[in-house]
Structures are given as C-alpha cells and as structure tokens.
Amino acid sequence: MRTATGLLVLSATLLGAASARQLARRDAPFDWSSLNSSANLSWTPCYDAFQCARFTVPLQYSNTSAGESQIALIMSPSNFSTGDPNYLGSILFNPGGPGGSGVQYILEMGPYFRAIIGPQYDLVGFDPRGVGATTPPLSVFASAAEALQFYATYPLNVNDSVSSLARAYVQGGILGNLTVDRAKDVAESVGTAAVATDMLQISRALGQEKVNYWGVSYGSILGATFAAMFPQNVGRLIIDGVSDSHQWYFGTQDTSSMLDTDGVVASIYAACVAAGPSLCPIWENSTALVDARVDRALNALRVAPQPIFNDTDPAATTFAVADYAAAFDGLFESIYFPYSEGPVAAAAIAALEQGDGSLVYGLSTEAGLTAISQDCTGSSGPFGVGFLDIVAPVLCGDALIDRRRSLAQAREDYAAMRNLSVFADVWYPTSIEACATWPIQAKDIFNGSFQTNTSTPILLIGNTFDPVTPIQSARNMSAGFGGSVVLQQNSTGHTSLSGFSTCTALAIREYFQNGTLPAAGTVCQPDTAIFEAPNNSSASGGVTISLRDEAALGLREAKRALGDGTAFLKRTWFPRWA
Template sequence: MWKMKPSIALSVHFTVLLLTLSSRGSSPAGKETFSWVTLPATANLTWTPCFDTFQCTKLALPLQYSDPEAGEAQIALIMSPSNYSSNDPNYLGSVLFNPGGPGGSGVSFVQELGPYFRAVIGPQYDLIGFDPRGIGQSTPVLSLFKSPPEALEFYSTYPQNVNESISSFGRFYAQANILGKLAVDRYPTIAESVSTAAVATDMLNIAKALGQDKVNYWGVSYGSILGATFAAMFPDNVGRFIIDGVFNSHQWYQGDWSSSLLDTDDALTAVYDACVEAGPSLCALHDKSSDLIRARVNKLIDSLHVAPLAVYDDSDPSNISFGVADYTVIVLQIFQMLYTPFASGQVIFEALAALEQGNASAIWQGSVTMANDVDLATCNFNASQPFVVGFLDISAPIACGDIIADEDRVRTSDEAKSDYQRMADASSTFATTWYPLSEGRCAQWPIKAKDAFNGSFTQNTSTPILLITNTHDPVTPMVGALNMSSGFTGSIVLQQNSTGHTSLSGFSTCTAEAIHAYFANGTLPAVGTLCQTDTRIFENPSNSSGYTGVTITPLKRSAEDYSLGEAARALAGSNFLAKSAGFFGRRW
C-alpha cells in the first residue's frame, strides 16, 4: 500500500506544525551540551555557542511596554555569524527573520534554513532568528491547555471545516467561546502581552542591543504584518527590509480576513493548468482541460462529503493504523498543497488519482487529523516543559488581541455566520476550512492587547521597502502587496510568476538575485519586474518513487558551497512554510 510521507501533509495557516527540528530546551543527541531552559536572559546580548555553527542568547525585555511592573519577557535568539568581523568594512550588520504564523519560530527558521539564506543574502550579515514573545524558546510561553488529554478533548472535536455537517458551525462557535474563556482564566496577562506591536518594539530593542540603529529584516506571511507594523511604528529605523507574501495590514487590525482568499481558486486553477501542460506521464490527474480535472476533483470532494471512506492498514499486525478520509481531510489536503505546490502538488495529485480508484489511504496518511490525534493520544511531548499543543494556543492571542475594537469584541453567532459568508464569496470550497482557523477563531476572543498598534501605514521609511508577491498566492493575494506598497514611499513590489504561498514556495533565480542585490547594496528591482520560476510543479514521472524532496536534510557544507540557484531551489523544496503555517500541532 502506497503511503504519503507524514511530513508532506502537515498543515497550513499563515506561514509551525510539529517543529521537530529539536525538542524544546535541549540539543540534539550527540551535540554539545546546550539548553535553552538554563540559558539566562540578560539585558544585553551574551552569545553562547550552540548547535554546531550557531550562537544563541536570550534578551530580557519588558513583558508589557505600557506597564513595566507586569514582568519580564525573555526573547530567544539564534545567530549564524557573518564571515566578517563587526569592524570589517564589508560587514553590513544583521538581518532578522520571521517565518510567519503568527506562531512561527524564527529560531527554527534560521537553524534549519540558515545555510540557504546565507547563500541568497551573502556573507556580509549576521543572520538572526528570534522566537517572538510567547513562542518556542521564548518565555513565558503561551499554553492554554494543561495536558495532552485536555488538549485532545478540545482539538479532537474542534471543527477543521464548518461545512462538514449541519452542526459544524455551531460547534466551532461554541469551542471558540471555550478558547477565549481558557485564556481569561489561565493566562490573561500573557495573552494580552504578545501583540504584533510589542514584537515590533522587541525588534527595535534587539537592534539596539546589537549596537545597530536600523533593522534589516526578511519576513514572510504573517511576518509581512510584523514588518509593516515595524515600518509604521519606527520608519526612521527601517534598514533593508523585505516583506514577502503580503497580507493587507489594514484589514489585519480590523480582524477582517475576507480578502485573503481572493486568489485561492485561481491558484488551484493554475495547478490544474500545470497538470494539463505536464501530460499524463508527469501528472496523475492529467486530462484534456483544467475544467475536466476540476470536475473530477469536485466529484471526489462531494463524494467524501456524503460517504467518507474507511482507511485500514494491517500490513504490520503489530502496528495497525486506521482512520476515515472525509470531506474535511480532502479539502485540507488540497488547501495545504496550494501553499507549496512545487513541493507537494505532484504527490497530492497522485493521492487524488488513487482516491478515484477507491483507495483513500494516500489522501489520509499524513493528514492533519492523523498527525495531531496520534501525537496527543500517545502523549508525544516533552513532559519537562509547558505543554503547548499548537496553533490556536499561540495564534489566537496574537491575531485576536491585535484587533482594534472599541465596542464589544465578541461576535454573535449570526455575525460570525455573516463574516464567514463574506469569505465564502471569494472561495466557497476553502472558506469552510480557512474561516475557523483565521478570522473565526477571534469570534469570541475577549482579550485586547495592552501594547496595541495605533499607527498609520502611510510612511516615508528611511530605506525603501521591497515587497514580494506571487501571481497566485492562496492566502495573501497580490492586491495585499499593492495596497501596502501604496503607503510606503519609494517601495517596490516584485511579482514572482508562480503559484504558492510566498516566493519561497517556488524556485526562481530571478527573485533570489533581486533579494541578493537588495541586501548587498540596497538596489531595488525595476518597477513592474516579473520574475519567472526555474522549475515546474509537475517535473518527475508520476508514481516514480514518491516525493523525496519535502524536507531539507542539513548538509555538512558551508553556505558558500551553495550557488544562488541551489539555495533558491532548496528553499522551494522545504516544507518549513507548511510547518510554520500549522493548523494544529505541538510547538516546542
């Protein structure tokens, strides 16, 4: 029985489902002794060797900038040092990274992909990943659930699709109420201390601790909101600044996600078009037209909505696996494929072709439902650390607390349904799963951030910003980049002519060269630049050996051993964005 690798179909939401790079607080087996848990936080940056070639530290900052008595936040940072010393004229400072989320670990982002970022950016910078407050190795940690059984009780019934059954929307609304009450009763101070504005202020303080006046930055997905917020709050401190996969920050602070799916259906059509072009030897669902492929996929979706299929694998009697492939599973799998179609499109289409033959194993294996339930049911977590089950623990306090609302923040059931319908007007298929994991999670969130953003996105920044957008991005449509660019004087929008979430989802030497030039000497691409990709979504023979390039295996090579093209290809083949966008899952 052919099985999809579990790492392929992790999950999506703004660009960290199952960050298994390293367990929270300790080094990998066989490495030098290093512990995040015992690493002290200081008011300045005291770097400690960690993870072979990196350096780590924790920076002590106020938990709330508006209330110095509220406590302390300890921000974890990891650095891949520049080849040049700080007094060398070739040294250009540091670049901060954010992988999205909200809830993505910048520490893991740089630790996992640092050599590739180095090849794209060059040797002149220190590359620094940081875990935003409440996330990953930073403390205090956002953790709404006390134990795996409690989390399993909540997540096993939380609707990942509000159209699965007649009661799905009502159940989602009820559980959103529970989530808000847990935050109020258990961690109200932490929940109101993790705003995007607070993290932007942290970025400025990191730069100051480094002795640098300006912040150089590369943020993707939600990282575009963080970057835009920083630029709005501190326009005179903007260095070389890239925001990629750009969400409309005006709408973010209104809690309005209705435009996020504007390009989603077009993104799926683009994948269908690629399948038609690739031919039957490369695309398992090949047909004469995109409309015919769409009809076949819609038939599968409708079929599983009415009659889910059992999955039962007893090939190993000592380890029998089973589950149900239903409407939610297939919609989620297709939606998450749209995040990284170059990395996962081919294997998902093979799974859909198998489903047409009555074999649901491939579409179910590795699904969010399977991965999350197995981990929670087996108590697969680090018992020595606070239990953090995943996406809603971390993302809701940030996204919902950011919303600017003077009136009652809680939506009635009818108001929530109206919000959902606005999103469904853009994509009726994918709003069903996107709404409860984006705008909907805030429907009954009562806590507003203490350090809330209250600024303007019309700014003349000290350095012009480079915004990057894909032609077909499933959750951050191109209009978001155009909207945000209109407010930042001198900024440029670079369009990558590809499908997927952020430019990192597709391999483009053109885009990589533009990023390199911008960080090297501040050169912006020409207005209207359109970068083509170097590869296609369907390139390998169907059913040849399954997809093998989903996760980058760290190589014992220096960054200089990678060409710009190799680095761009490796980033496009990584599943980090899919992990970063996790619907559910553990974060360490």
C-alpha cells in the same frame, strides 16, 4: 482493508526532499534554561555551528512593572567580524504564523538563506512572545491530552455538517475562557506591536539602530507594523507574501485573503493539463475536467469515508478516517506549496480514486494534529500547541475594533467569505472565526498609520497567485510606504519561497548586499513548472547569470531547498497564516 502505506510514503517523500538538500536541522537537544537572560546579548555556542542567547524585554512596554519576557534567539554568524568592512550587520527573520518559531527557521533553513544573501550578515532568528523557547510560554492547555481533547473535535471544515460552524464558534468561546483563566497575562503580551518593539531592542543590543529584516506571511504584518512604528529605524526590510495590515488591525472580518485562492487552484489544474498524463496523474484535457475529476474524488468521501490502518509503523498513528473534511483540508494545505506538494496532491487524488485515502489524509491538518497524541502518554504540565491558542491572542488581540460576533453574524461573515472561495470552508474556522468570541486585547497596541516614508525603502514580494496573501495586498501596502517596490514572482503558492526563481533570489541578494531595489514593475519568472520531469528546469528563469559569479549558480538550488524545507516546516506548525 488498506494500510497506511501511502501515508508513510508521503512522509518519506517530504522528508526525502528535505534531506536530499541536506536540511540543516540539529536534533541534539539544547537546554535553553541554562542560558542566563539579560538586556545585554551574551552568545553561547549551540546546535553545532550556531550561537544562542536569551534577551530580556518588558512583558508590557506600556507597563514595565508588569514583569519580563525572555526572548530566545539563534544566530548563524557572518563569515566576517564586526570590524571588517565587508560585514553588513544582522538580519532578523520571521517565518509567519503567528506562532512560527524563528529559532527553528534559522536552525533548519539558515544555510539556504546564507546561499541567497551571502556571507556578510549575521542571520538571526527569534521565537516571538509565547512561542517555542521564549518565556513565559503561552500555555493554555494543562497537558497534551487536554489539547488533543480540544482539537480532536474542533471542526476544520465548517461546511462539513449543519452544526460544524456553530461548534467551531462554541469551541472558540471555550478557548477564550481557558485563556482568560490560565494565561491572560501572557496572552495580553504577545501582540504584534510588542514583538515589533522587541525587534528594535534586539537590533540595538546587536549594535544596530536600523533593523534589517525578512518576514513572510504573518511576518509581513510584523514587518509592516515595525516600519510604521519606527520608520526612522528601517534598514533593508523585505516582506514576502504580504497580508493587508489595514484589514489586520481595522477590519471587522477580512475577506481579502481569499481574493486569489480559487485562481491558485485553477493555475495548478492548468499546469496539470499542460504537463500531460505522464507527469500529472489526474490529467484531463481541460482545466474544467481536472476540476470535475477532483470534485468527484472528494465528494465520494461524503458518502463513503475511507478507513486507514497502520500496521507497519508502531510509532505512527494507528488508525484514522479519510473523510471529505480531511481530504478537502489536505487539498487546501497542498496549494500553499504547489511546486513541492502539487505532484504529491495529484498522486493522492489518483490514489483516492483507487480506494486509498491515506495519501490525501496525510496532507491534512488533522494528520498533523494527531501527532499531539504521540505525546499524551506520561505527558503532563502546561502544553502549547501553537494553533488557535497562539493565532487567536495575536490575530484577535491586535484588533482595534471589536470583532466579537453573534453566531448569526458569524454565519453571515462566513457566507461573505465563501462568495469569494469555497476554501472559506477550511480557512474561516482556523482564522477569523476565533475572534468572534475572543475576550482579550493586547496591552501594547499599534494605532498608527501605514502611510509613511521609511529611512530605507522597503521591498515587498508577492506571487501572481497566492492562496491567502494576494498580490493586491502587497500593492495596497506598498502604496503607503514611500519609495517601496513590489516585486511580482509569476508563480503560484504562498510566498515567493513556494516557488523557485533565481530572478527573485538575485533581487533579494542585490537588495540586502547593496540596498538596490528592482525596477518598479519587475516580474520574475519561476525556474520550474509545477509538474515536470526531474532536471528539466531552466537554470535561471530567463535571467542571465554571470559565469564568474559562482555563488549565483547555486541560487536556484538554494531557493528550491527553501521552498521544500519551508513546506516541510509548515507541516510541523499548525497555524494557517504561516
């Protein structure tokens, strides 16, 4: 029997890509509880070169007597003091989710954001309500063992068996009941409108009436909500990998996220064909043949799943099963960041053809969820996974219409989504199906319009092919924000960070430094192909960079590092929206 050598190689590959670019993570523990929380920000040195603080806000803005929340913040300080004319203020960041940690985002990726944006800003990440070091935590499960018990049996593919969709429906109801019993007050307080209001309060505590912001994926929902709620307080605001906020709040069931998913896969297969067999291990001479080859490899697991044993690393998962559901999910996960993970996924499929399923299993959400088991021994007390237990309270709690559905209606919703993409099999159970039985609505609700003129025009960014945030959503949202511009990055993957485009990086820098938007209709080319030999990319994707601008020469590497690092971070967070 094969060992999990391939799984270990995958981990080394992803970690190596990050460490090769000197990912900024600081592993030394930091005691957030040692910081006093107040409505006035008081910064304390943390994680070597960063500053940390806890900021007090009402648990509910609609009922300030309901209690308080303490928001965890981290800052990468500007090179300039606040009195220096070169200082431009602070930028808030959100990495998506819902459930992504803004603290971890800046801790890991701050140096690369700095390389793109420049030294004039403080870069500020915050853990949204219910996430990370922010308190009170959204703790649905009593322990890591209980969380594992729930998620180990949760279907990640509702087309895997005749009962899988029904099981996901029933387990979603269990999650809702657990949340009502154990965390209702917190779950009611984590909605997007409350977090958007937190952003304004944080910015004011930083001495700014206007909020500068860069949010990706779900962070685009948060950014658009902020702009709609507080249009007069919009500073330089970028939303990247844009979701349709109209559907988020008002849609019964949103299928728009899957508009381009199959196009993403087709473009990756086309890149494989163009690269040739020396660079793409699943090469065939047409996209259709690559597609058929991948289907054969995956479908073989329906009949004969592959056992995986790890006898080399006692700290890792001891055993697993590479079945069709895990492999198909792994393929879906890889198309989020094809420039980082496309070659890994192709190698995984090739290995699968040879009887080694460990690589393709390592790409799956299931492989990430098994990490929970590493915490089970001796673990007790409230435990938050940050998967459906944070996605559902935000996604479903934000809804302005009743999204609860019967099982029969849920089957119809899934069928409608699957008409757009076969990847509905893995998207549906980890996103909108949770709302079919969700019992809690957020206390602070946005019920306004996305038709407004903001005090500063917004920059929206979208890829030509994005698996879950199609560029059409960026255009739909831009139509409501007067003066806004959509920048199209002609690449494949989720958010512009998934590809490497110096053109896009320069546009972002110009916007944050000078407030200058790219011309309407601008299309930025990527610097690299998905499958290519090392060091075989153009320097600037067709954009001329002045040689006197030495900082600009590092933009491509910074953008690449952001893509690799964000892909790695996504594998430490479970929410699919991220």
